[in-house]
Amino acid sequence: MKNIAIIMGGYSSEYKISLISGNVVYKFLDQNKYNGFRIHIFKEKWVYVDDADNEFPIDKNDFSVTANGSKITFDGVFNAIHGTPGEDGLMQAYFELLGIPQTSCDYYQAALTFNKRDLLSVLKPYGIKTAISYYLNKGDAINTTEIINKVGLPCFVKPNKAGSSFGISKVKTEAELPVAIETAYKEDNEIIIESFLDGTEVSVGVINYKGEIIVLPITEIVSENDFFDYEAKYQGKSQEITPARLSDEMTQKVGAIAKRAYEVLKMKGFSRSEFIIVNGEPHMLEMNTIPGLTTESLIPQQAAAAGISLTDLFTNAIELALAN
Template identity: 35%
Template structure:
Protein backbone atom coordinates (compact mmCIF):
# COMPACT_ATOMS: atom_id res chain seq x y z
CA UNK A 1 0.00 0.00 0.00
CA UNK A 2 1.31 3.44 -0.91
CA UNK A 3 2.06 6.02 1.77
CA UNK A 4 -0.38 8.92 1.49
CA UNK A 5 1.54 12.19 1.68
CA UNK A 6 -0.05 15.61 2.18
CA UNK A 7 2.41 18.00 0.53
CA UNK A 8 1.57 21.21 2.37
CA UNK A 9 2.42 24.49 0.63
CA UNK A 10 1.27 28.10 0.17
CA UNK A 11 1.18 30.28 3.27
CA UNK A 12 0.28 33.71 4.55
CA UNK A 13 3.35 35.72 3.50
CA UNK A 14 5.21 36.84 0.41
CA UNK A 15 7.18 33.60 0.61
CA UNK A 16 4.16 31.67 -0.72
CA UNK A 17 5.47 32.00 -4.27
CA UNK A 18 8.70 30.27 -3.23
CA UNK A 19 6.73 27.61 -1.34
CA UNK A 20 4.82 26.64 -4.48
CA UNK A 21 8.07 26.22 -6.42
CA UNK A 22 9.64 24.18 -3.62
CA UNK A 23 6.59 21.93 -3.35
CA UNK A 24 6.51 21.34 -7.11
CA UNK A 25 10.13 20.18 -7.01
CA UNK A 26 9.56 17.87 -4.03
CA UNK A 27 6.47 16.37 -5.69
CA UNK A 28 8.47 15.73 -8.85
CA UNK A 29 11.15 13.88 -6.86
CA UNK A 30 8.88 11.67 -4.75
CA UNK A 31 8.59 8.09 -6.03
CA UNK A 32 5.00 7.69 -7.27
CA UNK A 33 5.33 3.90 -6.94
CA UNK A 34 5.83 4.37 -3.21
CA UNK A 35 3.90 7.55 -2.42
CA UNK A 36 0.45 8.88 -3.19
CA UNK A 37 1.03 12.63 -3.11
CA UNK A 38 -1.68 15.25 -2.56
CA UNK A 39 -0.54 18.88 -2.75
CA UNK A 40 -2.45 20.93 -0.18
CA UNK A 41 -2.50 24.72 -0.52
CA UNK A 42 -3.01 26.77 2.61
CA UNK A 43 -3.97 30.45 2.35
CA UNK A 44 -5.54 32.93 4.76
CA UNK A 45 -8.93 32.22 3.19
CA UNK A 46 -8.96 28.49 2.49
CA UNK A 47 -7.18 25.13 2.60
CA UNK A 48 -7.63 23.04 -0.52
CA UNK A 49 -6.40 20.38 -2.94
CA UNK A 50 -6.86 20.53 -6.71
CA UNK A 51 -7.59 17.11 -8.25
CA UNK A 52 -6.15 15.88 -11.54
CA UNK A 53 -9.50 16.83 -13.09
CA UNK A 54 -8.97 20.42 -11.92
CA UNK A 55 -11.61 20.29 -9.19
CA UNK A 56 -10.87 22.29 -6.05
CA UNK A 57 -11.58 20.24 -2.92
CA UNK A 58 -11.62 21.87 0.51
CA UNK A 59 -9.73 20.27 3.39
CA UNK A 60 -11.82 19.07 6.32
CA UNK A 61 -9.94 20.78 9.14
CA UNK A 62 -11.39 18.49 11.80
CA UNK A 63 -9.02 15.72 10.71
CA UNK A 64 -7.15 17.15 7.68
CA UNK A 65 -8.96 14.91 5.23
CA UNK A 66 -10.32 15.25 1.69
CA UNK A 67 -13.64 14.09 0.26
CA UNK A 68 -12.95 13.27 -3.39
CA UNK A 69 -15.96 11.90 -5.23
CA UNK A 70 -17.28 10.37 -2.03
CA UNK A 71 -13.96 8.81 -1.06
CA UNK A 72 -12.47 10.10 2.20
CA UNK A 73 -8.72 10.56 1.92
CA UNK A 74 -6.71 10.67 5.14
CA UNK A 75 -2.94 10.96 5.30
CA UNK A 76 -0.05 9.01 6.77
CA UNK A 77 2.26 12.03 6.92
CA UNK A 78 2.37 15.75 6.18
CA UNK A 79 5.41 16.92 4.23
CA UNK A 80 5.53 20.60 5.19
CA UNK A 81 7.09 22.71 2.48
CA UNK A 82 5.49 26.01 3.44
CA UNK A 83 7.97 28.83 4.06
CA UNK A 84 6.96 31.48 6.58
CA UNK A 85 3.67 31.46 8.49
CA UNK A 86 1.89 29.14 9.29
CA UNK A 87 4.25 26.34 8.20
CA UNK A 88 7.49 27.59 9.68
CA UNK A 89 6.34 29.28 12.88
CA UNK A 90 4.84 26.23 14.60
CA UNK A 91 1.15 26.89 13.94
CA UNK A 92 0.65 23.95 11.58
CA UNK A 93 2.80 21.70 13.73
CA UNK A 94 0.59 22.40 16.74
CA UNK A 95 -2.50 21.59 14.69
CA UNK A 96 -0.99 18.35 13.35
CA UNK A 97 0.02 17.35 16.88
CA UNK A 98 -3.56 17.85 18.02
CA UNK A 99 -5.01 15.60 15.31
CA UNK A 100 -2.18 13.04 15.52
CA UNK A 101 -0.71 13.46 12.04
CA UNK A 102 3.09 12.96 11.74
CA UNK A 103 5.03 15.63 9.85
CA UNK A 104 8.52 16.09 8.43
CA UNK A 105 9.65 19.27 10.18
CA UNK A 106 10.67 20.49 13.63
CA UNK A 107 7.95 20.42 16.28
CA UNK A 108 5.74 23.31 17.33
CA UNK A 109 8.00 24.71 20.07
CA UNK A 110 11.21 24.56 18.04
CA UNK A 111 9.51 26.01 14.97
CA UNK A 112 8.05 28.92 16.94
CA UNK A 113 11.33 29.57 18.73
CA UNK A 114 13.55 29.48 15.66
CA UNK A 115 11.21 31.80 13.76
CA UNK A 116 12.22 34.39 16.36
CA UNK A 117 15.79 35.31 15.50
CA UNK A 118 16.62 37.09 18.76
CA UNK A 119 15.25 34.34 21.00
CA UNK A 120 17.13 31.71 18.99
CA UNK A 121 20.41 33.58 19.44
CA UNK A 122 19.82 33.76 23.19
CA UNK A 123 19.36 29.98 23.44
CA UNK A 124 22.47 29.03 21.45
CA UNK A 125 24.83 31.86 22.44
CA UNK A 126 27.02 29.77 24.76
CA UNK A 127 27.76 26.94 22.32
CA UNK A 128 31.51 26.37 22.06
CA UNK A 129 33.18 28.36 19.22
CA UNK A 130 29.87 29.95 18.21
CA UNK A 131 29.64 33.73 18.04
CA UNK A 132 26.61 35.98 17.61
CA UNK A 133 26.63 39.57 16.39
CA UNK A 134 25.87 42.30 18.92
CA UNK A 135 22.22 43.26 18.50
CA UNK A 136 19.20 45.20 19.73
CA UNK A 137 15.69 43.73 19.76
CA UNK A 138 12.90 46.26 19.19
CA UNK A 139 9.21 45.82 19.90
CA UNK A 140 6.28 47.91 18.64
CA UNK A 141 6.32 49.86 21.93
CA UNK A 142 9.89 50.95 21.13
CA UNK A 143 9.05 52.31 17.71
CA UNK A 144 9.26 56.03 18.51
CA UNK A 145 12.64 55.67 20.21
CA UNK A 146 13.97 52.79 18.08
CA UNK A 147 16.55 54.79 16.15
CA UNK A 148 17.99 56.25 19.36
CA UNK A 149 18.15 52.78 20.98
CA UNK A 150 20.07 51.41 18.00
CA UNK A 151 22.55 54.30 17.94
CA UNK A 152 23.17 53.99 21.69
CA UNK A 153 23.76 50.24 21.55
CA UNK A 154 25.42 49.48 18.22
CA UNK A 155 28.10 50.66 15.82
CA UNK A 156 27.52 51.18 12.09
CA UNK A 157 26.96 49.48 9.71
CA UNK A 158 23.76 47.67 10.76
CA UNK A 159 21.59 44.86 9.49
CA UNK A 160 17.93 45.71 10.11
CA UNK A 161 15.46 42.86 9.73
CA UNK A 162 12.04 41.65 10.92
CA UNK A 163 12.68 39.44 13.92
CA UNK A 164 10.27 36.76 12.68
CA UNK A 165 10.56 37.06 8.90
CA UNK A 166 12.07 34.94 6.16
CA UNK A 167 13.63 35.17 2.68
CA UNK A 168 15.23 38.50 3.69
CA UNK A 169 11.85 40.24 3.26
CA UNK A 170 11.94 43.65 4.95
CA UNK A 171 15.70 43.47 5.52
CA UNK A 172 18.11 46.36 4.92
CA UNK A 173 21.79 47.09 5.32
CA UNK A 174 22.32 50.52 6.85
CA UNK A 175 25.67 52.20 6.28
CA UNK A 176 24.63 55.77 7.24
CA UNK A 177 22.42 56.97 10.08
CA UNK A 178 20.27 58.93 7.61
CA UNK A 179 18.99 55.60 6.24
CA UNK A 180 18.20 54.04 9.61
CA UNK A 181 14.62 55.24 10.12
CA UNK A 182 13.47 54.08 6.68
CA UNK A 183 15.04 50.68 7.31
CA UNK A 184 13.33 50.40 10.69
CA UNK A 185 9.94 51.34 9.23
CA UNK A 186 10.38 48.79 6.43
CA UNK A 187 11.15 46.03 8.91
CA UNK A 188 8.34 46.95 11.32
CA UNK A 189 5.80 47.00 8.49
CA UNK A 190 6.76 43.67 6.89
CA UNK A 191 3.57 41.60 6.76
CA UNK A 192 2.99 38.75 9.23
CA UNK A 193 6.28 39.19 11.08
CA UNK A 194 4.97 40.22 14.50
CA UNK A 195 6.04 43.89 14.58
CA UNK A 196 9.42 43.04 16.11
CA UNK A 197 12.70 44.20 14.60
CA UNK A 198 16.20 42.89 15.15
CA UNK A 199 19.14 45.21 14.45
CA UNK A 200 22.61 43.66 14.36
CA UNK A 201 26.11 44.97 13.89
CA UNK A 202 27.47 43.97 10.51
CA UNK A 203 29.96 41.10 10.40
CA UNK A 204 32.44 41.20 7.53
CA UNK A 205 33.32 37.78 6.19
CA UNK A 206 32.50 34.90 3.89
CA UNK A 207 28.88 33.72 4.02
CA UNK A 208 27.86 30.07 4.09
CA UNK A 209 24.73 27.97 4.32
CA UNK A 210 24.78 24.36 5.47
CA UNK A 211 22.08 21.73 5.88
CA UNK A 212 21.72 19.01 8.47
CA UNK A 213 19.20 16.20 8.99
CA UNK A 214 18.72 13.09 11.10
CA UNK A 215 18.44 9.78 9.24
CA UNK A 216 16.34 6.72 10.08
CA UNK A 217 19.21 5.23 12.09
CA UNK A 218 19.18 8.32 14.34
CA UNK A 219 22.47 9.70 13.01
CA UNK A 220 22.96 13.41 12.44
CA UNK A 221 24.16 14.01 8.87
CA UNK A 222 25.77 17.38 8.09
CA UNK A 223 25.65 18.14 4.37
CA UNK A 224 28.45 19.90 2.47
CA UNK A 225 28.42 23.69 2.91
CA UNK A 226 27.51 26.21 0.22
CA UNK A 227 29.39 29.50 -0.01
CA UNK A 228 27.29 32.47 -1.10
CA UNK A 229 28.83 35.29 -3.12
CA UNK A 230 26.49 38.01 -4.29
CA UNK A 231 26.80 41.21 -6.29
CA UNK A 232 24.18 42.77 -4.00
CA UNK A 233 24.93 44.59 -0.74
CA UNK A 234 23.89 41.40 1.05
CA UNK A 235 22.00 38.17 0.37
CA UNK A 236 18.58 39.83 0.02
CA UNK A 237 15.34 38.58 -1.59
CA UNK A 238 16.48 39.49 -5.11
CA UNK A 239 19.88 37.86 -4.58
CA UNK A 240 18.13 34.69 -3.43
CA UNK A 241 15.61 34.40 -6.24
CA UNK A 242 16.79 36.43 -9.26
CA UNK A 243 19.14 34.49 -11.53
CA UNK A 244 22.62 35.87 -12.08
CA UNK A 245 22.93 37.97 -8.93
CA UNK A 246 24.58 35.33 -6.77
CA UNK A 247 27.30 32.73 -7.14
CA UNK A 248 26.74 29.63 -5.03
CA UNK A 249 29.67 27.26 -4.57
CA UNK A 250 28.82 23.74 -3.39
CA UNK A 251 30.80 22.19 -1.83
CA UNK A 252 32.39 25.31 -0.39
CA UNK A 253 36.13 25.79 -0.38
CA UNK A 254 36.84 25.28 3.31
CA UNK A 255 39.84 23.78 5.03
CA UNK A 256 39.45 20.46 6.81
CA UNK A 257 39.65 22.26 10.16
CA UNK A 258 36.95 24.75 9.13
CA UNK A 259 34.70 21.93 7.90
CA UNK A 260 35.10 19.99 11.13
CA UNK A 261 34.47 23.06 13.28
CA UNK A 262 31.37 24.09 11.29
CA UNK A 263 29.97 20.54 11.42
CA UNK A 264 30.45 20.34 15.18
CA UNK A 265 28.81 23.70 15.79
CA UNK A 266 25.88 22.92 13.48
CA UNK A 267 25.31 19.58 15.24
CA UNK A 268 25.34 21.38 18.59
CA UNK A 269 22.82 23.94 17.30
CA UNK A 270 20.53 21.17 16.00
CA UNK A 271 20.62 19.34 19.33
CA UNK A 272 20.33 22.47 21.49
CA UNK A 273 17.21 23.60 19.61
CA UNK A 274 15.72 20.07 19.57
CA UNK A 275 15.42 20.14 15.77
CA UNK A 276 13.82 17.42 13.66
CA UNK A 277 13.85 16.73 9.94
CA UNK A 278 16.07 18.89 7.76
CA UNK A 279 17.20 22.37 8.76
CA UNK A 280 19.70 24.82 7.33
CA UNK A 281 22.11 26.99 9.30
CA UNK A 282 23.46 30.20 7.77
CA UNK A 283 26.72 31.63 9.10
CA UNK A 284 29.67 33.91 8.46
CA UNK A 285 33.35 33.14 8.83
CA UNK A 286 34.64 36.54 9.91
CA UNK A 287 37.46 38.06 7.92
CA UNK A 288 40.84 37.98 9.73
CA UNK A 289 39.52 36.17 12.83
CA UNK A 290 37.90 33.12 11.12
CA UNK A 291 35.27 33.12 13.87
CA UNK A 292 31.98 31.32 13.16
CA UNK A 293 29.14 33.88 13.42
CA UNK A 294 25.58 32.54 13.48
CA UNK A 295 23.16 34.31 11.12
CA UNK A 296 19.98 32.25 11.42
CA UNK A 297 18.45 28.80 11.20
CA UNK A 298 15.81 27.86 8.63
CA UNK A 299 13.55 24.96 9.59
CA UNK A 300 11.70 24.81 6.23
CA UNK A 301 14.52 25.48 3.74
CA UNK A 302 13.82 26.12 0.06
CA UNK A 303 13.61 23.03 -2.14
CA UNK A 304 13.81 24.14 -5.75
CA UNK A 305 16.43 22.43 -7.92
CA UNK A 306 18.72 25.44 -7.38
CA UNK A 307 18.13 25.74 -3.62
CA UNK A 308 20.94 25.12 -1.16
CA UNK A 309 19.68 21.85 0.32
CA UNK A 310 19.19 20.04 -3.02
CA UNK A 311 22.62 21.30 -4.11
CA UNK A 312 24.15 19.95 -0.93
CA UNK A 313 22.30 16.64 -1.14
CA UNK A 314 23.72 16.11 -4.63
CA UNK A 315 27.22 17.10 -3.47
CA UNK A 316 26.83 14.57 -0.63
CA UNK A 317 26.28 11.89 -3.28
CA UNK A 318 22.60 11.34 -2.52
CA UNK A 319 19.59 11.59 -4.82
CA UNK A 320 16.93 14.11 -3.84
CA UNK A 321 14.29 11.38 -4.14
CA UNK A 322 16.14 9.26 -1.56
CA UNK A 323 16.66 12.27 0.69
CA UNK A 324 12.96 13.16 0.74
CA UNK A 325 12.06 9.50 1.28
CA UNK A 326 14.41 9.48 4.28
CA UNK A 327 12.64 12.50 5.78
CA UNK A 328 9.27 10.81 5.36
CA UNK A 329 10.53 7.54 6.83
CA UNK A 330 11.93 9.36 9.87
CA UNK A 331 8.62 11.19 10.39
CA UNK A 332 6.49 8.02 10.38
CA UNK A 333 8.93 5.55 12.00
CA UNK A 334 9.26 4.83 15.70
CA UNK A 335 11.85 7.12 17.20
CA UNK A 336 15.36 5.56 16.99
CA UNK A 337 18.07 5.92 19.58
CA UNK A 338 19.45 9.35 18.80
CA UNK A 339 23.11 9.89 18.02
CA UNK A 340 24.93 13.21 18.00
Protein backbone atom coordinates (compact mmCIF):
# COMPACT_ATOMS: atom_id res chain seq x y z
CA MET A 1 0.00 0.00 0.00
CA LYS A 2 1.36 3.38 -1.00
CA ASN A 3 1.10 6.33 1.36
CA ILE A 4 -0.41 9.30 -0.47
CA ALA A 5 -0.45 12.80 1.05
CA ILE A 6 -3.42 14.83 -0.17
CA ILE A 7 -2.37 18.44 0.21
CA MET A 8 -5.14 21.03 0.54
CA GLY A 9 -5.77 24.53 1.85
CA GLY A 10 -3.20 27.05 0.71
CA TYR A 11 -2.43 30.72 1.33
CA SER A 12 -5.02 32.41 -0.91
CA SER A 13 -8.74 33.25 -0.90
CA GLU A 14 -9.33 29.86 -2.54
CA TYR A 15 -8.38 27.82 0.52
CA LYS A 16 -11.99 26.90 1.41
CA ILE A 17 -12.65 25.44 -2.04
CA SER A 18 -9.33 23.60 -1.88
CA LEU A 19 -10.33 21.96 1.42
CA ILE A 20 -13.52 20.69 -0.24
CA SER A 21 -11.57 19.40 -3.27
CA GLY A 22 -9.03 17.67 -1.01
CA ASN A 23 -11.73 15.97 1.02
CA VAL A 24 -13.40 14.69 -2.17
CA VAL A 25 -10.06 13.20 -3.24
CA TYR A 26 -9.68 11.61 0.21
CA LYS A 27 -13.20 10.17 0.07
CA PHE A 28 -12.89 8.67 -3.43
CA LEU A 29 -9.29 7.43 -3.16
CA ASP A 30 -8.97 3.71 -3.95
CA GLN A 31 -8.44 2.31 -0.45
CA ASN A 32 -7.28 -1.04 -1.82
CA LYS A 33 -4.23 0.69 -3.31
CA TYR A 34 -3.51 3.74 -1.17
CA ASN A 35 -3.45 5.01 2.37
CA GLY A 36 -4.67 8.58 2.07
CA PHE A 37 -3.49 11.30 4.47
CA ARG A 38 -5.15 14.73 4.60
CA ILE A 39 -2.44 17.38 4.86
CA HIS A 40 -3.52 20.97 5.54
CA ILE A 41 -1.06 23.53 4.22
CA PHE A 42 -1.51 27.00 5.73
CA LYS A 43 0.92 29.88 6.28
CA GLU A 44 0.81 29.35 10.04
CA LYS A 45 0.94 25.53 10.02
CA TRP A 46 1.44 22.41 7.93
CA VAL A 47 -0.40 19.55 9.65
CA TYR A 48 -1.66 16.03 9.06
CA VAL A 49 -5.32 15.85 10.10
CA ASP A 50 -6.58 12.37 11.06
CA ASP A 51 -10.18 11.13 10.95
CA ALA A 52 -10.79 12.35 14.51
CA ASP A 53 -9.54 15.82 13.46
CA ASN A 54 -6.36 15.52 15.56
CA GLU A 55 -3.49 17.52 14.08
CA PHE A 56 0.15 16.39 13.78
CA PRO A 57 2.81 18.82 12.52
CA ILE A 58 4.61 18.11 9.24
CA ASP A 59 8.42 18.07 9.31
CA LYS A 60 9.26 20.33 6.34
CA ASN A 61 12.81 18.91 6.14
CA ASP A 62 11.58 15.72 4.50
CA PHE A 63 7.79 16.20 4.37
CA SER A 64 7.19 13.49 6.97
CA VAL A 65 4.93 13.35 10.00
CA THR A 66 5.20 11.59 13.33
CA ALA A 67 1.78 10.45 14.55
CA ASN A 68 1.07 8.21 17.54
CA GLY A 69 4.76 7.43 17.96
CA SER A 70 5.54 6.35 14.39
CA LYS A 71 7.10 8.31 11.54
CA ILE A 72 5.13 8.37 8.30
CA THR A 73 6.75 9.18 4.94
CA PHE A 74 4.92 9.54 1.64
CA ASP A 75 5.30 7.72 -1.68
CA GLY A 76 3.46 10.45 -3.54
CA VAL A 77 1.48 13.66 -3.18
CA PHE A 78 -1.95 14.44 -4.57
CA ASN A 79 -1.96 18.22 -5.02
CA ALA A 80 -5.42 19.76 -4.42
CA ILE A 81 -4.28 23.29 -3.51
CA HIS A 82 -5.87 25.97 -5.72
CA GLY A 83 -3.87 29.19 -5.82
CA THR A 84 -0.59 29.74 -3.98
CA PRO A 85 1.51 27.75 -3.01
CA GLY A 86 -0.01 24.73 -4.80
CA GLU A 87 -0.83 26.10 -8.22
CA ASP A 88 1.99 28.61 -8.76
CA GLY A 89 4.98 26.26 -8.67
CA LEU A 90 6.15 26.62 -5.06
CA MET A 91 4.99 23.20 -3.82
CA GLN A 92 6.01 21.58 -7.12
CA ALA A 93 9.59 22.86 -6.72
CA TYR A 94 9.68 21.79 -3.06
CA PHE A 95 8.60 18.22 -3.89
CA GLU A 96 11.01 18.05 -6.81
CA LEU A 97 13.87 18.98 -4.47
CA LEU A 98 12.74 16.26 -2.03
CA GLY A 99 12.27 13.73 -4.83
CA ILE A 100 8.61 13.06 -3.97
CA PRO A 101 6.31 12.52 -6.99
CA GLN A 102 3.21 14.74 -7.15
CA THR A 103 0.15 14.78 -9.39
CA SER A 104 0.25 18.26 -10.92
CA CYS A 105 2.47 19.75 -13.62
CA ASP A 106 6.10 20.75 -13.00
CA TYR A 107 7.04 23.99 -11.21
CA TYR A 108 7.83 26.05 -14.34
CA GLN A 109 4.53 25.14 -16.02
CA ALA A 110 2.67 25.91 -12.79
CA ALA A 111 4.30 29.34 -12.44
CA LEU A 112 3.73 30.15 -16.11
CA THR A 113 0.06 29.13 -16.28
CA PHE A 114 -0.69 30.85 -12.96
CA ASN A 115 0.48 34.11 -14.53
CA LYS A 116 -2.29 34.89 -17.04
CA ARG A 117 -0.24 37.56 -18.85
CA ASP A 118 2.80 35.33 -19.35
CA LEU A 119 0.73 32.29 -20.35
CA LEU A 120 -1.12 34.14 -23.10
CA SER A 121 2.14 35.71 -24.36
CA VAL A 122 3.78 32.27 -24.65
CA LEU A 123 0.80 30.76 -26.49
CA LYS A 124 0.30 33.65 -28.93
CA PRO A 125 3.03 32.57 -31.40
CA TYR A 126 1.20 29.24 -31.75
CA GLY A 127 -1.81 31.04 -33.22
CA ILE A 128 -3.94 30.83 -30.08
CA LYS A 129 -6.25 33.85 -30.03
CA THR A 130 -6.86 35.95 -26.91
CA ALA A 131 -8.76 39.09 -25.86
CA ILE A 132 -7.13 42.51 -26.35
CA SER A 133 -5.40 43.27 -23.07
CA TYR A 134 -3.83 46.09 -21.08
CA TYR A 135 -1.45 45.48 -18.17
CA LEU A 136 -1.02 47.39 -14.91
CA ASN A 137 1.37 46.85 -12.02
CA LYS A 138 0.74 48.31 -8.56
CA GLY A 139 2.06 51.87 -8.48
CA ASP A 140 1.58 52.46 -12.23
CA ALA A 141 -0.25 55.63 -13.24
CA ILE A 142 -3.84 54.83 -14.18
CA ASN A 143 -4.93 56.51 -17.40
CA THR A 144 -8.56 55.46 -17.78
CA THR A 145 -8.94 57.06 -21.23
CA GLU A 146 -5.90 55.19 -22.55
CA ILE A 147 -7.20 51.89 -21.11
CA ILE A 148 -10.68 52.31 -22.62
CA ASN A 149 -9.20 53.35 -25.98
CA LYS A 150 -7.29 50.08 -26.08
CA VAL A 151 -9.76 47.51 -24.69
CA GLY A 152 -13.14 49.23 -25.14
CA LEU A 153 -16.26 48.90 -22.97
CA PRO A 154 -17.45 46.77 -21.34
CA CYS A 155 -14.16 45.25 -20.20
CA PHE A 156 -12.89 42.89 -17.52
CA VAL A 157 -10.43 43.81 -14.79
CA LYS A 158 -8.70 40.75 -13.30
CA PRO A 159 -5.88 40.03 -10.88
CA ASN A 160 -3.11 38.50 -12.97
CA LYS A 161 -2.45 35.65 -10.52
CA ALA A 162 -5.62 34.54 -8.72
CA GLY A 163 -8.34 31.99 -9.24
CA SER A 164 -12.02 31.23 -8.59
CA SER A 165 -12.88 34.65 -10.05
CA PHE A 166 -11.70 36.45 -6.90
CA GLY A 167 -11.09 40.15 -7.55
CA ILE A 168 -12.63 40.18 -11.05
CA SER A 169 -14.99 42.96 -12.14
CA LYS A 170 -16.93 43.59 -15.32
CA VAL A 171 -16.65 47.32 -16.02
CA LYS A 172 -19.36 49.03 -18.06
CA THR A 173 -18.37 52.70 -17.71
CA GLU A 174 -15.05 54.53 -17.46
CA ALA A 175 -16.06 55.83 -14.00
CA GLU A 176 -16.21 52.25 -12.65
CA LEU A 177 -12.64 51.48 -13.70
CA PRO A 178 -10.67 52.85 -10.67
CA VAL A 179 -12.87 50.90 -8.21
CA ALA A 180 -12.44 47.70 -10.22
CA ILE A 181 -8.66 48.22 -10.29
CA GLU A 182 -8.59 48.64 -6.49
CA THR A 183 -10.64 45.42 -6.09
CA ALA A 184 -8.19 43.49 -8.28
CA TYR A 185 -5.18 44.88 -6.39
CA LYS A 186 -6.57 43.30 -3.20
CA GLU A 187 -5.72 39.89 -4.73
CA ASP A 188 -2.52 40.65 -6.66
CA ASN A 189 -0.05 43.44 -7.42
CA GLU A 190 -0.38 42.82 -11.17
CA ILE A 191 -3.57 43.35 -13.18
CA ILE A 192 -4.79 42.34 -16.61
CA ILE A 193 -7.60 44.37 -18.21
CA GLU A 194 -9.25 42.61 -21.13
CA SER A 195 -11.71 43.45 -23.87
CA PHE A 196 -15.17 41.92 -23.48
CA LEU A 197 -15.57 38.86 -25.68
CA ASP A 198 -19.22 38.39 -26.58
CA GLY A 199 -19.67 34.74 -27.37
CA THR A 200 -20.10 31.23 -26.04
CA GLU A 201 -18.02 30.41 -22.97
CA VAL A 202 -16.64 26.88 -22.73
CA SER A 203 -14.32 25.04 -20.38
CA VAL A 204 -12.09 22.32 -21.83
CA GLY A 205 -10.48 19.66 -19.66
CA VAL A 206 -7.33 18.02 -21.00
CA ILE A 207 -5.68 15.21 -19.05
CA ASN A 208 -3.13 12.50 -19.54
CA TYR A 209 -5.24 9.37 -19.12
CA LYS A 210 -3.36 6.09 -19.02
CA GLY A 211 -0.46 7.62 -20.94
CA GLU A 212 -2.55 9.30 -23.66
CA ILE A 213 -3.41 13.01 -23.77
CA ILE A 214 -7.18 13.24 -24.11
CA VAL A 215 -9.73 16.04 -24.32
CA LEU A 216 -12.68 15.46 -21.98
CA PRO A 217 -16.25 16.31 -23.03
CA ILE A 218 -16.47 20.12 -23.17
CA THR A 219 -18.64 22.14 -20.77
CA GLU A 220 -20.62 25.16 -21.92
CA ILE A 221 -21.11 27.82 -19.27
CA VAL A 222 -24.22 29.98 -19.18
CA SER A 223 -23.95 32.36 -16.22
CA GLU A 224 -27.01 33.99 -14.68
CA ASN A 225 -24.66 36.72 -13.45
CA ASP A 226 -22.75 39.16 -15.65
CA PHE A 227 -19.99 36.59 -16.05
CA PHE A 228 -18.81 33.25 -14.62
CA ASP A 229 -17.96 34.72 -11.21
CA TYR A 230 -17.59 33.11 -7.77
CA GLU A 231 -21.37 32.88 -7.25
CA ALA A 232 -21.88 31.37 -10.67
CA LYS A 233 -19.06 28.88 -10.08
CA TYR A 234 -19.87 27.71 -6.58
CA GLN A 235 -23.36 28.88 -5.65
CA GLY A 236 -25.38 27.54 -8.54
CA LYS A 237 -25.80 30.84 -10.40
CA SER A 238 -24.93 29.23 -13.72
CA GLN A 239 -25.89 26.44 -16.05
CA GLU A 240 -23.06 24.10 -16.88
CA ILE A 241 -23.94 22.03 -19.91
CA THR A 242 -21.77 18.97 -20.60
CA PRO A 243 -21.29 18.15 -23.41
CA ALA A 244 -21.49 21.72 -24.74
CA ARG A 245 -24.02 22.64 -27.41
CA LEU A 246 -21.40 23.06 -30.12
CA SER A 247 -21.23 21.70 -33.66
CA ASP A 248 -18.96 18.67 -34.11
CA GLU A 249 -16.62 20.90 -36.08
CA MET A 250 -16.37 23.52 -33.30
CA THR A 251 -16.00 20.79 -30.63
CA GLN A 252 -13.02 19.45 -32.61
CA LYS A 253 -11.58 22.93 -33.15
CA VAL A 254 -11.65 24.15 -29.54
CA GLY A 255 -10.57 20.71 -28.25
CA ALA A 256 -7.58 20.70 -30.61
CA ILE A 257 -6.50 24.18 -29.41
CA ALA A 258 -6.74 23.16 -25.73
CA LYS A 259 -4.78 19.95 -26.44
CA ARG A 260 -2.17 21.89 -28.40
CA ALA A 261 -1.68 24.29 -25.48
CA TYR A 262 -1.25 21.28 -23.14
CA GLU A 263 1.37 19.74 -25.44
CA VAL A 264 3.22 23.00 -26.25
CA LEU A 265 3.58 23.73 -22.52
CA LYS A 266 4.69 20.13 -21.77
CA MET A 267 1.92 19.83 -19.21
CA LYS A 268 1.26 16.90 -16.89
CA GLY A 269 -1.72 16.00 -14.75
CA PHE A 270 -4.96 17.95 -14.98
CA SER A 271 -5.60 21.08 -16.98
CA ARG A 272 -8.77 23.05 -17.60
CA SER A 273 -8.70 25.84 -20.15
CA GLU A 274 -11.38 28.51 -20.51
CA PHE A 275 -12.35 29.85 -23.93
CA ILE A 276 -14.91 32.24 -25.37
CA ILE A 277 -15.92 31.45 -28.94
CA VAL A 278 -16.50 34.65 -30.93
CA ASN A 279 -17.58 34.43 -34.60
CA GLY A 280 -16.36 30.86 -34.86
CA GLU A 281 -12.95 31.60 -33.29
CA PRO A 282 -12.04 30.27 -29.82
CA HIS A 283 -10.24 32.89 -27.68
CA MET A 284 -8.33 31.57 -24.68
CA LEU A 285 -8.80 33.27 -21.29
CA GLU A 286 -6.65 31.12 -19.01
CA MET A 287 -5.53 27.64 -18.02
CA ASN A 288 -5.98 26.09 -14.57
CA THR A 289 -3.56 23.35 -13.57
CA ILE A 290 -5.25 22.47 -10.26
CA PRO A 291 -8.90 22.72 -11.27
CA GLY A 292 -11.65 22.21 -8.71
CA LEU A 293 -12.29 18.58 -7.79
CA THR A 294 -15.47 19.06 -5.79
CA THR A 295 -18.38 16.92 -6.96
CA GLU A 296 -19.87 20.08 -8.55
CA SER A 297 -16.62 21.05 -10.29
CA LEU A 298 -16.19 20.93 -14.05
CA ILE A 299 -13.43 18.32 -14.41
CA PRO A 300 -15.38 15.70 -12.37
CA GLN A 301 -18.50 16.52 -14.45
CA GLN A 302 -16.52 16.12 -17.67
CA ALA A 303 -14.87 12.89 -16.51
CA ALA A 304 -18.30 11.47 -15.63
CA ALA A 305 -19.53 12.34 -19.15
CA ALA A 306 -16.51 10.44 -20.50
CA GLY A 307 -17.39 7.43 -18.32
CA ILE A 308 -14.47 7.98 -15.92
CA SER A 309 -15.35 7.69 -12.23
CA LEU A 310 -13.75 9.94 -9.61
CA THR A 311 -11.85 6.94 -8.20
CA ASP A 312 -10.48 6.14 -11.69
CA LEU A 313 -9.64 9.80 -12.28
CA PHE A 314 -7.69 10.09 -9.03
CA THR A 315 -6.02 6.67 -9.38
CA ASN A 316 -4.86 7.61 -12.88
CA ALA A 317 -3.36 10.89 -11.62
CA ILE A 318 -1.47 9.10 -8.84
CA GLU A 319 -0.28 6.22 -11.04
CA LEU A 320 1.11 8.64 -13.66
CA ALA A 321 2.89 10.65 -10.96
CA LEU A 322 4.40 7.51 -9.40
CA ALA A 323 5.48 6.22 -12.85
CA ASN A 324 7.47 9.43 -13.41
